[in-house]
Amino acid sequence: MPDNNPRIPFQLSSERPKLKAFRGKPIMVHIVVNLEVWPFGQPMPRTILQNPHGKSPVPDIGNYSWVEYGLRTGVPRLARIFSQRQLPVTNMMSASFPDYYPRCAELVQHAEWELAGHSLFQRSLLYDENEEAVIDETLERLEKFSGKRPRGWLGPGFGESMNTPDILRSKGIEFIYDWMVDDTPCWMRTKNGHLLSLPYALDLNDVVIFALEHHSAEEYYKRFQDTVDYFASEPQSPPRVITMALHPHIIAVPYRLGTFERTIDMLLKRDDTVFVVGSQIADWYIEQNSAEHG
Template identity: 25%
Template sequence: MARDPGFYDYLPYDDRRPPIRWPGGARVAFWVAPNVEFYELNPPRNPARAPWARPAPDVQNYSYRDYGNRVGFWRMLDAMKRCNMRGSVSLNVAVCEHHPEVIEACAENGWEFYSHGTYNTRYLMGMTEAQERAVIQDSIDTIKKHTGQKLDGWLAPALTYTERTMDLVAEMGLTYVCDLFHDDQPGPVRVKKGKLTSIPYSLEMNDTIVYNVNLVSPRRYADILKRQFDRLYAEGEKSGTVMCIPLHPYLIGQPYRLAAFEEALSYITSHDKVWLATGREIAAHYNEHYHDAFAAAALPVGEAP
């Protein structure tokens, strides 16, 4: 039986060489990843996973998430603008058709778009290679058509994959993925063709985990974000780290949650030596300067000391 997924090799955090240096001498590459999503009321059935907890039509859960595109997104956008923070949009590309006004607002503010699949209610598991290629190509084409941007990043819809996903996104020209949660620095992903990097995208900082799983208060979430940043900022003096805040507008955009998020965001962005980046920018810098050296130094997991 395989010991690990085989997507990455082992390189101890404590003494990696060369040390990562971010632009401008920054200690932390900081990025914010709003998940701009669309959930279908009654999507096609996937035998491996039901889209809703309640019988169809699950109006309760559908409308709860619809709040994000109608209301929560706009509050989140204003808070990020006040802190001069661009977003890297984890995009269900169907939003381009359902809510073009949201896409336009992101583009106007210089945000990056990367793919989170077509809908968050359509999963990759169980797809054939041809079907999965079609989903990736649709993301490439739709983002180019509606935003003019090249697609560089991938976060699988609802975090669902096949054994081919990493190889396919690399082969089709993408440069980074957010689906691996194994590190606080970027790292090479083992693929058959191309060059692919894993960019840290933290489940611990993700508002879905914080609010819906760990059931913490908004004030506690602000404290968590600050503590995460403080540790990564201190360690980043030795070798640059990455901090990500993944967000969902239907959660972070609730009126009573927004002030605590903005407080933490203001705290982080007010520090010197913080690179306010996008996922694409982090991946490009790492791929140019560190990917090959880290890949050469790492050991397969089975050979790790």
């Protein structure tokens, strides 16, 4: 029978291998903060202001300022929120970020956020002539900055070529976040061995909720509450991952942060949740379901 997905064999979630919950908690909450470099002299990857003259200006001062405001004011706010609650965080960082925003990079390094690869700039690998060279440079620069080679990867805009997973696996990447096909990790096929796909977020992503669907902050709280309530109501409540995908210029503004903190606290108060980083999810899954059996 042909498989339409060349990377992940199709499987009903109800027929997947049974898993033991992480530390006895069936809902793993994964906080992810994206720290990205949007080049000043290029069109912005996303905008909050429409151009009134029908062309994308370069430089785009308004939309560039939107993003930089998030880095200047939003990152310290997020760091404080997570530190006060002693929460683990995964950081998807453009490898050029420490060069352009060294104080911001030092702040999150001091907070011990787990680092994952996120290319050099906020630009899809589809637009790079030599993606292997970009991946090499990304991993080398992040390792030089942090002292550790990243185990995980998220493509800017989830962008991949037909060869990206093969290249990433050949460079030692163990898990990626681009394929959002299930609530638990899935093994992927590559030419260089198996690669683990970790659950990420689309409809729970702050970009989708606020920048694309234009909801109020209350919708953010409601989606997370409804999701975990439904997970808990399902028969036998199998372990699941719920990801909070965050961008400082989106979530970390004053009129959303209060509701965001309420969302965090709601999840913290539950007796069926545990906060984790990407490597913990990967190690938990691999221990129970290795690629050879998966």
